[in-house]
Every structure is written in C-alpha cells, then in structure tokens.
Amino acid sequence: MADWQTLADKVRHQTRLSHAEALSLAELSSEHDDELLALAGNLRDAGFRNVVTYSRKVFLPLTHLCRDVCHYCTFAKTPKRIDSPYLSVDQVLDSVREAEKMGCKEALLTLGEKPELRYKAAREALADMGFATTLEYVAHVAKRILDETSLLPHINAGCMTAEEIAMLRPVSASMGIMLESASERLAEKGMPHYGSPDKDPAIRLETLRLAGEARVPFTSGILIGIGETRRERIESLLALRDVHEQHGHLQEIIVQNFRAKPDTKMAQAPEPDLQELLWTIAVCRLIFGSNMSIQAPPNLSPGVLEKIVGAGINDWGGVSPLTPDFVNPEAPWPHLDELSRETAVAGKYLQERLTIYPSYVTRFADWLAPELHEHVLSITDAEGFPRVDSWLTGQHTELPAEDLRWLGADVAEARVSPEIKDILARAMAGEALPEGDVVRLFQSRGPDFSAVIRAADSIRQAVCGERVSYVVNRNINYTNICYFKCQFCAFSKGKLSENLRGKPYDLSAEEIARRCSEAWDRGATEVCMQGGIHPEYTGQTYLDILATVRAATPDMHIHAFSPLEVWQGAATLGLEVETFLKQLKQAGLNTLPGTAAEILDDEVRAIICPDKIDTQQWLGVMEAAHNVGLRSTATIMFGHVDRLEHWARHLLRVRSLQARTGGFTEFVPLPFVASEAPVYLKGKARRGPTFRESVLMHAVARLVFNGLISNIQASWVKLGHNGVEACLNAGVNDVGGTLMNETITRAAGATHGQETSPQQMDALIRAMQREPQQRTTLYQAVSEERQQAARQAGALLDVVNTPAKKYERERGRKKVLVKNAGSELIASS
CATH class of the missing domain: 3.20.20.70 (Aldolase class I)
Incomplete structure (x- = not known):
C-alpha cells in the first residue's frame, strides 16, 4: 500500500x-x-467549521x-x-x-x-x-x-x-x-x-x-x-x-x-x-x-x-x-x-x-x-440556510428567541472555534482582515456568534464608553420621481406604482423651506435631504435646494445628496465631480449621506441597480468629497440577492477608502425591506436579512473598522426599537436620527413609524443601562437651547407633497414623460 x-x-x-x-x-x-x-x-x-x-x-x-x-x-x-x-x-x-x-x-x-x-x-x-x-x-x-x-x-x-x-x-x-x-x-x-x-x-x-x-x-x-x-x-x-x-x-x-x-x-x-x-x-x-x-x-x-x-x-x-x-x-x-x-x-x-x-x-x-x-x-438566508423564524426587516415582530439566547450567552472560550478566536484577536488589534476572514465572521453561529458579538461590543465599550448618541433631524425627500430602475426601491414613482406609494410629487421651494423652518423650531440640528433622480433635475437644482434651505434656516446642518445625485448633478453641468462638490460646499452643503452604496460589488449592482453608478464611481465621489473637506456617512443595504462575500468586499472597500481619507463619520447597516421592492415582488430576491445576519452586520462592521470608523449606527426604522436594543449589545453606539418624516423605508413596507422623539430615544437608551447623548451630525455636543427646543416640540403639521408638473426631457436616446399630477411615470426607449 x-x-x-x-x-x-x-x-x-x-x-x-x-x-x-x-x-x-x-x-x-x-x-x-x-x-x-x-x-x-x-x-x-x-469545510464546515463548527456546524453540523x-x-x-x-x-x-x-x-x-x-x-x-x-x-x-x-x-x-x-x-x-x-x-x-x-x-x-x-x-x-x-x-x-x-x-x-x-x-x-x-x-x-x-x-x-x-x-x-x-x-x-x-x-x-x-x-x-x-x-x-x-x-x-x-x-x-x-x-x-x-x-x-x-x-x-x-x-x-x-x-x-x-x-x-x-x-x-x-x-x-x-x-x-x-x-x-x-x-x-x-x-x-x-x-x-x-x-x-x-x-x-x-x-x-x-x-x-x-x-x-x-x-x-x-x-x-x-x-x-x-x-x-x-x-x-x-x-x-x-x-x-x-x-x-x-x-x-x-x-x-x-x-x-x-x-x-x-x-x-x-x-x-x-x-x-x-x-x-x-x-x-x-x-x-x-x-x-x-x-x-x-x-x-x-x-x-x-x-x-x-x-x-x-x-x-x-x-x-x-x-x-x-x-x-x-x-x-x-x-x-x-x-x-x-x-x-x-x-x-x-x-x-x-x-x-x-x-x-x-x-x-x-x-x-x-x-x-x-x-x-x-x-x-x-425561505433562505444569505448563506443558503433556511429562515427559521418570522422576523422581518421593518415589521413589528418578536425577536427570535434562539438568536437572543446566543446574543446574551456567556460562552466558554473552549466552545469557540479556534479560527474565530484567531480572527477576533487580529481584528481587536486593528489589523486589516482579508476577505475570507470577514466572510468567516459572517458565518458565525452558536458559540461563534456569541464570541463575535462579545468582541465587537468590547471594542465599542473601549472606543465609545457607555454613551449612545442620536441626532434630532428631519428627512426631506424632495421628489419621488426617478428615471432609474433600481430593483430594490419602492419609493420612486414608476409604472403601476401609484396605488402602492401615492402620486408623483416634486416639492416646491416653499414647502422645502417650510419643513426646514418647522424642523428648526422643533429642535432639529440637521436636515437630511435626498430624492429620486428627476429627469429635469440638474446640478443647478441641487444648488438651488441648498440656497432655499440656507435662507430658511441659516444655522441648520445640511446633510444632503447621495453620491448618485452628486454624480448626476456634475454630469448635467459638464463639471468634474470634485469641482461640483466644491460648488455644493460653497452653497452650504455640510456633509453627504453615504446612500446609493447598496452593495459595493458590481456583480450585485448588475442585478439590483444596473443603470446606477458602479462601485468605483461611488467610491470616487466619496473620495472626492473627503478631499474637498466634506465628510460623509457610509452605508450598506443588504439581504436581497447578495452573498456573504459581497458583504465582506463592501466592508473592505469602505475600510480601504477610510484608511486613505478618514472622511467617514459613521457606518450604517440598512437591512433590506422586501415587501414592496420590485426585485422581491418578481420573486428574484430574498425577504431581507435574518435577525442574526442583521446583528452580525453591525458587529462585524465594528470589528473590520476598528481604529478607523468610531461610530456604528443602528436604524430603528429598519430594526424597530427592540432590534436596536439588541444591536446596542453588538458594537453599536449610535441610533441615528429622530427623522420627523421617514418616507423611503415606509414606502418599502416598513411599519416602525416616522419619528422617534428625543424622549423616546432617551428612554430606549436608558433601558439598556446606557447614557443617552444628543449629538450633531459630526458627533459634537448640542447646545442647551437646541436640546430644550427638541424636548418641547409640538406635533408635526401635515406635509404637502407638491404635485409633479408635466415635463418632457430628452436624455440621449431615452425620452421620459411625466403627465400631470396623478399620472404614472412612463418610460420609453
């Protein structure tokens, strides 16, 4: 032998x-x-780690x-x-x-x-x-x-x-x-x-x-x-x-x-x-x-x-x-x-x-x-295993007992896989992890899951202490008309969508100004503004929106325009992205939201947003923004057609850019809300991430970004208050904004409401034996006057979604026609 x-x-x-x-x-x-x-x-x-x-x-x-x-x-x-x-x-x-x-x-x-x-x-x-x-x-x-x-x-x-x-x-x-x-x-x-x-x-x-x-x-x-x-x-x-x-x-x-x-x-x-x-x-x-x-x-x-x-x-x-x-x-x-x-x-x-x-x-x-x-x-998760509970992103459902058991378990070190212990040791030392190690962290189940959560939270405690922050802000989505056909989006107006998400609108300058003024009166320090890519919007439109906000609320922090909007605005004016960003900054823009990232991997983007900017363009806009002195957030929208390796690549690409520029203030995981998303309704996507995957995304992000991004945020709109509480034990130190008006996630089918008041934020955080802290967009202290205004805020007035006007615009070989208010968006090539 x-x-x-x-x-x-x-x-x-x-x-x-x-x-x-x-x-x-x-x-x-x-x-x-x-x-x-x-x-x-x-x-x-x-081949199979600690799983049978x-x-x-x-x-x-x-x-x-x-x-x-x-x-x-x-x-x-x-x-x-x-x-x-x-x-x-x-x-x-x-x-x-x-x-x-x-x-x-x-x-x-x-x-x-x-x-x-x-x-x-x-x-x-x-x-x-x-x-x-x-x-x-x-x-x-x-x-x-x-x-x-x-x-x-x-x-x-x-x-x-x-x-x-x-x-x-x-x-x-x-x-x-x-x-x-x-x-x-x-x-x-x-x-x-x-x-x-x-x-x-x-x-x-x-x-x-x-x-x-x-x-x-x-x-x-x-x-x-x-x-x-x-x-x-x-x-x-x-x-x-x-x-x-x-x-x-x-x-x-x-x-x-x-x-x-x-x-x-x-x-x-x-x-x-x-x-x-x-x-x-x-x-x-x-x-x-x-x-x-x-x-x-x-x-x-x-x-x-x-x-x-x-x-x-x-x-x-x-x-x-x-x-x-x-x-x-x-x-x-x-x-x-x-x-x-x-x-x-x-x-x-x-x-x-x-x-x-x-x-x-x-x-x-x-x-x-x-x-x-x-x-x-x-019925499956990102790794191909079955969903074994009824938890869904954006819905009022109980948190899975099995996941909560491991989330709070004090697992003996001997039960943790040697491979996981080695990866965690290197992550906690601030080392850059290779893709395979990040994938392995996302695969964690049982004792390994507990170990990953524990390690992430120990970094959170060392970096942020017991403070949990939030910002009082208002979301303003100035139009729901968009000529892009992103397969995950249930917000933008498209054919046959009126009954689901209301009529096409395009906010007037007066309504934008009114919402900003009302937000300031209610204690807001930030307006977060994004919208669909309206076929008639140009870079000048975004400059005009900034002028409107700045005139109405001179001291408001303007957190606005996704990299897609920046890219599109620059293109319509025939400008380099960096030149346009300088104009936006001069006009009053303070920071950029890190949306339109979805998954920073073109294999996924080819399915969910094929006509959108690609991975390198998104990263290029963000690098240019950081270079002109505009800081930004970074996000990931996960749980649809993506796999674990795509998540890992996304985190590592954000990490690499942060190591060069230091411009990201926070990382925000956004679990996919499936119920009204076209790609899900067509039977081509999962139902969103599982609860375990959602918690892991926050924890793994904390580990991957250790030493580079200090703030990991949980979205109460996606996770609900009880989901946020769980993530506060998994490396999260921030719970985002009070929002006042949340439209995009609710359009996708979420039911967690449109505002969480400062009092509710404080109660949620104190229930976790943590210290609440109202912050600015750039994680600085907020004046006593702003805090008092926020806590004395009255009820929101009803918003007015200014009906869209008739327009026609040639875009190369594509013509997009939107009729009068109450019609649908009709696209033809």
Whole structure:
C-alpha cells in the first residue's frame, strides 16, 4: 500500500487522493485508526467549521410496493400486506400541512422501484388515478405539495431515465438514490441484491450520471455491513466521486450502517460494529475532501453520536418530528433537543438546512428549475440556510428567541472555534482582515456568534464608553420621481406604482423651506435631504435646494445628496465631480449621506441597480468629497440577492477608502425591506436579512473598522426599537436620527413609524443601562437651547407633497414623460 505518512501529509494539505492511494486505505493497519479519525475531523472542520446540519422533514412513503427483493429490507411490501397501493394526494397533503405547523421544510417522497412493472394492483391503482407510471404520480404529488404548502419535495424515486428526471426536476428541490454498493458480487445468488434488477450498480450509476447532466442536486451514499469488503466500499465511494467530479451535483454522501430486521433473509446477519462505521466515515471524508457533505443517520447509532461527529460527518440527514423512519421503523428519530445537545457535546452547533444544501442554494440559478426559484429564495438566508423564524426587516415582530439566547450567552472560550478566536484577536488589534476572514465572521453561529458579538461590543465599550448618541433631524425627500430602475426601491414613482406609494410629487421651494423652518423650531440640528433622480433635475437644482434651505434656516446642518445625485448633478453641468462638490460646499452643503452604496460589488449592482453608478464611481465621489473637506456617512443595504462575500468586499472597500481619507463619520447597516421592492415582488430576491445576519452586520462592521470608523449606527426604522436594543449589545453606539418624516423605508413596507422623539430615544437608551447623548451630525455636543427646543416640540403639521408638473426631457436616446399630477411615470426607449 501507499506509505501512510505520505497519504496523511496529502490529506493535511487537502490534496486529492488518487484511486490507488484511496484503495490502499483498505489495507491500513488499525494502529493508525486514531490518526485517521483525527485527520477526517480536521478536514471536516476546514469545510464546515463548527456546524453540523440536519433537515427538518416529513417522511412520506408514497408506496411500499417495489419490484426488487433486497434481503435486508422491510420497507417493501406485497399488495396483500398493505391497505392501498399508494397514499392518496389528500393523505399526503394532510401530513405535509401537519408537518408545516411543526416547522418542517422538506417533504421526503420515498417509494419502491417501479412497482407497476411487477404488480397488477399498482397498475390498476395508477390507472384509476389517471396515471400510467408511479413516477408520473410522484410528479403530480410533488407539484401539489409545492403549490399548496411551503415545503420543498425531495424525491427518492430509484433508477430513472433522463426523461423521468426532466419530469421531476421542476417539482423537486433535490433528488436521491443510494448506490449502496458498486460491487456486482452482491447481486449474485445468495447475496443481498440477488433478484433485484434495480440494484445493478451500472444502472444506478447511470441514474447518477443523468442527474448530473440535468443539473439536479443529488444525494447518494453507501450501505455498509451487507457483505461487502472494505475495498469494495472504497470502490463504491470512488465511483461516486468520479461521477461527481464530472458534474458537481452530489450534495451529500450518506454512510449508512446496516441494521438487521426481523422477517428478512438477513435477520441474523451481523451488523457492522462502531469501529467499522467510524473507519468508513473517515475514509469517505478523506476521499471526498473538506467540501463534500457527509452524513450518517443519527437514529441508527444512538449513544455514540459524539464519536460519529469526530469521524468527519457534518450532517445528520433528515429528522422528522412527525413521522417515523419508515425504512428503519425500529430506530426512532432522536428528539431535536437531544440531537442538539449531543451535537454540542461533540463541540458543534446544530443548524437546520433545507433539502437542497446551502452551496447549491446560493447558486440556485444553476441548480434549480425556474419554477422553484421564488420559493427557495423566500425561505433562505444569505448563506443558503433556511429562515427559521418570522422576523422581518421593518415589521413589528418578536425577536427570535434562539438568536437572543446566543446574543446574551456567556460562552466558554473552549466552545469557540479556534479560527474565530484567531480572527477576533487580529481584528481587536486593528489589523486589516482579508476577505475570507470577514466572510468567516459572517458565518458565525452558536458559540461563534456569541464570541463575535462579545468582541465587537468590547471594542465599542473601549472606543465609545457607555454613551449612545442620536441626532434630532428631519428627512426631506424632495421628489419621488426617478428615471432609474433600481430593483430594490419602492419609493420612486414608476409604472403601476401609484396605488402602492401615492402620486408623483416634486416639492416646491416653499414647502422645502417650510419643513426646514418647522424642523428648526422643533429642535432639529440637521436636515437630511435626498430624492429620486428627476429627469429635469440638474446640478443647478441641487444648488438651488441648498440656497432655499440656507435662507430658511441659516444655522441648520445640511446633510444632503447621495453620491448618485452628486454624480448626476456634475454630469448635467459638464463639471468634474470634485469641482461640483466644491460648488455644493460653497452653497452650504455640510456633509453627504453615504446612500446609493447598496452593495459595493458590481456583480450585485448588475442585478439590483444596473443603470446606477458602479462601485468605483461611488467610491470616487466619496473620495472626492473627503478631499474637498466634506465628510460623509457610509452605508450598506443588504439581504436581497447578495452573498456573504459581497458583504465582506463592501466592508473592505469602505475600510480601504477610510484608511486613505478618514472622511467617514459613521457606518450604517440598512437591512433590506422586501415587501414592496420590485426585485422581491418578481420573486428574484430574498425577504431581507435574518435577525442574526442583521446583528452580525453591525458587529462585524465594528470589528473590520476598528481604529478607523468610531461610530456604528443602528436604524430603528429598519430594526424597530427592540432590534436596536439588541444591536446596542453588538458594537453599536449610535441610533441615528429622530427623522420627523421617514418616507423611503415606509414606502418599502416598513411599519416602525416616522419619528422617534428625543424622549423616546432617551428612554430606549436608558433601558439598556446606557447614557443617552444628543449629538450633531459630526458627533459634537448640542447646545442647551437646541436640546430644550427638541424636548418641547409640538406635533408635526401635515406635509404637502407638491404635485409633479408635466415635463418632457430628452436624455440621449431615452425620452421620459411625466403627465400631470396623478399620472404614472412612463418610460420609453
């Protein structure tokens, strides 16, 4: 055999083992078993960190009839031993709806192999229902599940043709077939697969190959202890690796241990012992490397789950809180609380997944039929795991108890991943983290999540102490007309949007001045002004707005104009951006909001705002602003079509600019509000970030910007007051503005209101045992006169949204026409 130390070194360096090297493991002496298991465990950690997953499912035995006669199986039955050849659609849907109430997200459809080829009862039952084959009925049932419930079907349909796979792909998120063994010897007379034509390894491998060609996320694996040798096991695993390397579609490999069952030909056959199972799991990990999900069913090995984790698995498979394991009815599923505890004893965090694994969810366009895209996106987070609570950005919902538990947990250092401890140490020392480390922080779950939150808050305490600041300000959005077609925006006027967001308006100078004066009288120190990109606005429009505000309120701090508006204004005047910024500053502009950033990665911008300024243009405007002495905020709008690497790149690009200019006063995470956003309504985006992701964005920002940006702000409009309170324990030291009028987020469907008074801000902050501090836009002290005015403010007068006037403007080859008030925006090329 190949030298063991040579093989071990290749594994440590994550180098692929050749066929010959893998096969030599069959001869490995037992004296190396401990080292083998340790290598496998380390390899698993490199790919899956501290997470072990499971799928919360309902097990649906659509038919127990099967034309095969495997000698160890009790699932397959003859027509005389069952009440009905098939479950009815109503029976299936009743079970699925009950499972839905229990939080299940996978509907596992299991059946025997093509029973209609053996049993007249199957053919007649199918004919009565209007189907010619079992798989046609499977497709019908799966579609009903998709159409009428929130669960995703996973279909274990046995051997299939290309046409059958194509029929099932639009109604299932994943499929599977156990190879069991590639050994033809096991199909000989006297062996367990004798008399079972569908257990021919060549036929099963052909199904696997066809599934790969069809781009179906697929499950397979081996069954050990049915008479195969160790070498045959490895040959089976290599056969699976070969087909996976051609197509990349195997999302998990199951290592299942044989359990002897009464009333079968193998009832007295010896079961594989624990060491044999552990050895096989470890060898499987070495063959497939760090990134393949490897599963072992927990109900088949009770009492030794810690050892199974140690051997290199990262998944427990499907676990049902409702139905038994119909394939192994003698082995009940572990209770999920118990499974979580046993996983924690093994040093891992139990995380729910969908039937389709996260790495395939994040590439859904490649791996899922279009019919499934909207369904999957609506129930997943940025990493491809399922949303497991009802929290949504901008809505009045309870904070998730599981996240709050970890948010406040005092986790022992020993439970935190070594990798996370190393990254946190470097971040707290002010080092610039590489992209991979920032992504790793965003992946934190369980004890790692607690550690990240704790580290971020310790920096907050060191930099900001117990003070929590806010500014008394007013938002003024001077027009909701915009010729850009940003797919996340529910504020700007567009075709068919009037009933959702009101009529087109373009504020008059008088109304802008009135709002500024009212804001000053109510104690404001800042007006924050942004709007849609009106086709008739030029750079002079923005200069005129500044003149209006400055005349009405000479001492008001004007925080206005996104980088997009600055870019557009400069372009309309034929000026360089820096020249236009100098004009804006001279006209009274004090600082810029860091909006229009969304995600500073052009892969994302091409989807959500393709006609907007790109990443480098946004950064260029901000650098120019800082160079002329205008400071700004920085934002990120996250939780739509973006992934963790996009978040990391955004933070690092902001950090890099801050290291050069020092011009950012604060960083403001803005969780995506989905409910009225076009990209979500079209089924092309997630429902916003999860609560955990929202908290992490603030904490990771604090860590990434350590030593460069002192202020991390939480948006009460997006998070609600209770969400802000949670973020105050995760590195946040500022709660933004009182706002007076908030329109953009409410237009997107948020319900948290349009103003939080200074008294409410103070109460919120003091409830967290922190010290409230009213501040200016530039984080300076506010005069006593301004504070008194803010606390004595009367009710806001009703705003007047000046109706838009008719206009027509040529923009190159595009003409944009807006009719009189009450009309819609019509764009034509």
